[in-house]
Amino acid sequence: MDFIAPFVEWLVFIFVMAIGLAMLAVVVMFLLDLSQREDAIRRNYPVIGRFRGMFTKLGEFFRQYFFAMDREEMPFNRAQRDWVYHSAKGLSNTLAFGSTRNLSIPGTPIFVNAVFPPLDDQFAATKPMVIGPHARHPYNAPSIFNISGMSYGAMSRPAIEALSKGAKKANIWLNTGEGGLSPYHLEGGCDLVYQIGTAKFGVRDHDGNLSDDKLREVAAKPQVKMFELKLAQGAKPGKGGILPAAKIDEEVAQIRGVPMGKPAISPNRHKEIDDFGDLLDMIAHIREVTGKPVGFKTVIGSSDAYEELFEMIVARGPEAAPDFITVDGGEGGTGAAPMPLMDLVGMPLREALLRMTDMRDRFGLHDRIRIIASGKLVNPADVAFAICAGADFVVSARGFMFSMGCIQALKCNKNTCPTGITTHDPHLQRGLVVQKKYKGVANYARGIVGEVEMIAHSVGVAEPRQMRRRHVRMVMADGNSVLLRRLRPSVEDAAAIPEGSKTAETPVEAPDA
Numbered sequence: 001m002d003f004i005a006p007f008v009e010w011l012v013f014i015f016v017m018a019i020g021l022a023m024l025a026v027v028v029m030f031l032l033d034l035s036q037r038e039d040a041i042r043r044n045y046p047v048i049g050r051f052r053g054m055f056t057k058l059g060e061f062f063r064q065y066f067f068a069m070d071r072e073e074m075p076f077n078r079a080q081r082d083w084v085y086h087s088a089k090g091l092s093n094t095l096a097f098g099s100t101r102n103l104s105i106p107g108t109p110i111f112v113n114a115v116f117p118p119l120d121d122q123f124a125a126t127k128p129m130v131i132g133p134h135a136r137h138p139y140n141a142p143s144i145f146n147i148s149g150m151s152y153g154a155m156s157r158p159a160i161e162a163l164s165k166g167a168k169k170a171n172i173w174l175n176t177g178e179g180g181l182s183p184y185h186l187e188g189g190c191d192l193v194y195q196i197g198t199a200k201f202g203v204r205d206h207d208g209n210l211s212d213d214k215l216r217e218v219a220a221k222p223q224v225k226m227f228e229l230k231l232a233q234g235a236k237p238g239k240g241g242i243l244p245a246a247k248i249d250e251e252v253a254q255i256r257g258v259p260m261g262k263p264a265i266s267p268n269r270h271k272e273i274d275d276f277g278d279l280l281d282m283i284a285h286i287r288e289v290t291g292k293p294v295g296f297k298t299v300i301g302s303s304d305a306y307e308e309l310f311e312m313i314v315a316r317g318p319e320a321a322p323d324f325i326t327v328d329g330g331e332g333g334t335g336a337a338p339m340p341l342m343d344l345v346g347m348p349l350r351e352a353l354l355r356m357t358d359m360r361d362r363f364g365l366h367d368r369i370r371i372i373a374s375g376k377l378v379n380p381a382d383v384a385f386a387i388c389a390g391a392d393f394v395v396s397a398r399g400f401m402f403s404m405g406c407i408q409a410l411k412c413n414k415n416t417c418p419t420g421i422t423t424h425d426p427h428l429q430r431g432l433v434v435q436k437k438y439k440g441v442a443n444y445a446r447g448i449v450g451e452v453e454m455i456a457h458s459v460g461v462a463e464p465r466q467m468r469r470r471h472v473r474m475v476m477a478d479g480n481s482v483l484l485r486r487l488r489p490s491v492e493d494a495a496a497i498p499e500g501s502k503t504a505e506t507p508v509e510a511p512d513a
Contacts, residue, residue: 083379084402087447088440107350108386108475109242112483114460124462126453129392131226132293132323139191139225139293141393143172144464145383145448146439148374148395149195149230149297151179153243153252153264154412158432159421160311162404165189165434166441175395178230178241178266180255181218188438194218195297196227198288199266201256210272211233212289219290226323227286231279232268232299233328240266246415247424273342276309283322295324297374299346303355310363318368326395327356329375349375350389354488361491378402380451387452387464388472390490403444404437469493 017493026047033039033046035270068465079101086093103110127497128142147167152160160182167174167190174194176185180202184194196210202372203214220225233241243252243264253260272435273279287294300306329349347355353373360369370400373391378399386394398406417423420432458463467483470493476482485493 010251023337023409032122034109058467080379081402081408084444087097088403090439090443093447095399099404100341104475104479106475106477109484110473110475110481111381111384111388111455111459111471112471113458117458117460118462121458123460126449126463127466129370131295132287133368135293135323136291137225137293141173141191141225143170143445143449144387144393144452145267145445146172146193146393146395147174147400147445148397149175149177149193149228150397150400151201152178152182152184152243152255153179153247154422156417156423156429156431156432157182157184158434158437159401159404160184161434161495162432162437163400163439164190165438166400166403166445167191169438169442170445172445173225175228179243179252180257181221182251182255186221186223189223191225191229192221192223193226195230197230197266198270199256199258199264200269201258201264201266202365204257215286219292223479226293226295227290228270228324228326229270229279229283229294229296231287233297240268244415245459249424269340276312279309280312280320280322282318284320286302287323293323295322295326295370296325297328298329299328300352300355302348303352303359306356310359310365313365314363318365321365321368324370324372324393325356325360326372326374327353327391329353330378342500349373349377350385352387353389353391358488358490361390380448380455383448384452384455384464384467385472387485388467388469390469392465399448400441400444403439403440404432415441427502 008423024292029050030046032206033042033049036043039049041052050505060283083093101108125423128140130138132138147163150160150163154177155163159185163174164185165188168188173191173193174185174188176182176195178195178197178199178201181192181194194202194295200208203211205211205214205220215227219227241264245263248256248260248262248264249257249261252264256264258264270282273282283294283296327349328346329352332347346352353371357371360366361369363460370392371390372393372395373386373389374395374397377386377394377396377400383394395421402408404421406421407419409418411417412422415423415425417433418426420429423429452464456462459467461467461471469488469490470483472484474487475485
């Protein structure tokens with residue numbers, strides 16, 4: 001047993017030294033905290049005050065995994081994310097024992113099931129829809145649900161590859177985002193919508209102006225089916241995008257046409273577009289140069305402003321109209337945006353979508369201009385509501401990020417995304433295995449479409465685009481629900497509601513004051 005005694009002595013020595021070093025560290029931290037002048041808590045409560053910062057940072061983690069209920073989190077709750085995760089893995093999304101959703105919260109949509117829905121053999125899949133009938137190369141878009149703009153640079157290489165391959169497998173389109181066309185967008189062979197942001201990344205000349213030669217070069221690629229002129233984004237209306245210098249390597253700089261070492265900053269608007277006349281001129285120019293359908297993406301602050309646009313379209317003729325309008329809600333997402341713009345600017349999508357589709361239809365442009373809904377639409381109910389409200393297509397970005405494994409770590413702007421989706425750190429990108437994740441992208445898209453078709457079948461129509469505002473009810477402040485057609489009649493519905501009706505579902509006026 002003699003050999004044990006020296007070992008015990010060493011253990012005691014190490015233990016005493018550790019205690020001594022710990023006490024010394026506490027004394028040093030105490031003196032540092034007492035002498036520093038930046039943090040009042042640490043100055044008044046040396047050492048102990050340090051725990052506040054640590055707990056604040058850890059609070060986000062503990063809320064997500066331990067304390068928040070399934071429907072409590074923002075911007076997306078656990079129930080929403082879990083639906084996407086299950087769909088991406090091809091698992092069942094059936095539930096047991098009852099819904100966990102509180103159906104008495106004002107604004108909750110409740111779909112109106114038919115008394116005698118169609119039989120299973122009377123149900124049809126969603127049909128393709130033509131966009132841009134006046135373009136030389138119209139686009140016959142196959143799916144109601146597609147991938148919204150996500151730029152290479154903001155997104156990692158494996159993320160873009162997975163989105164491209166998944167989009168091809170699901171037969172949906174992928175919007176490039178404003179960062180230009182990378183080889184990874186093309187790699188999967190899917191249909192692409194090329195987004196032209198205010199900085200004209202990828203189609204700009206040396207002075208930052210739109211280059212017709214580069215437009216033709218992009219349009220010559222058969223995968224590029226449409227062009228989207230980005231006016232505004234839901235998370236930051238009135239402010240351009242910022243790609244940090246840390247995310248701009250040699251490849252990103254070449255694709256975007258920007259110098260390395262500096263952040264790539266987009267202006268807050270297109271300098272060539274001062275009014276709606278300029279907007280229609282620009283759309284016509286891009287359509288003529290490329291031969292492809294052209295539309296624009298915007299955020300509505302007041303629908304009154306867009307009356308002038310539709311009046312101008314009618315005056316110029318239907319050929320002058322944009323081929324589509326993407327309506328982004330003020331709740332839209334991004335990797336980085338100032339809090340006041342993200343929280344407080346821009347009309348929420350539900351209201352904005354209703355107003356835009358009403359204007360389009362009132363001016364007789366229902367079959368000319370397609371409406372695309374964008375903004376926090378990640379689950380079947382979100383998509384079904386948008387279609388009931390008049391959208392022809394729905395696009396999602398964050399839903400597809402979840403399908404690739406996003407855990408809502410809220411690190412998109414820090415190049416430290418733990419799932420490898422929004423980082424250029426090679427070590428972190430290792431976690432995103434393209435050959436696995438692209439299947440999740442396709443499964444998620446198919447899951448959304450399949451369950452939206454199921455909702456359509458339940459409300460009594462053969463396919464989703466036959467759903468109308470009479471097929472969804474909205475929960476009001478008193479807990480009762482009212483048909484959406486009564487709250488906000490469409491052009492089609494208004495003629496069907498008797499004038500002076502005094503029923504419990506009398507239309508509610510909703511002027512844009």
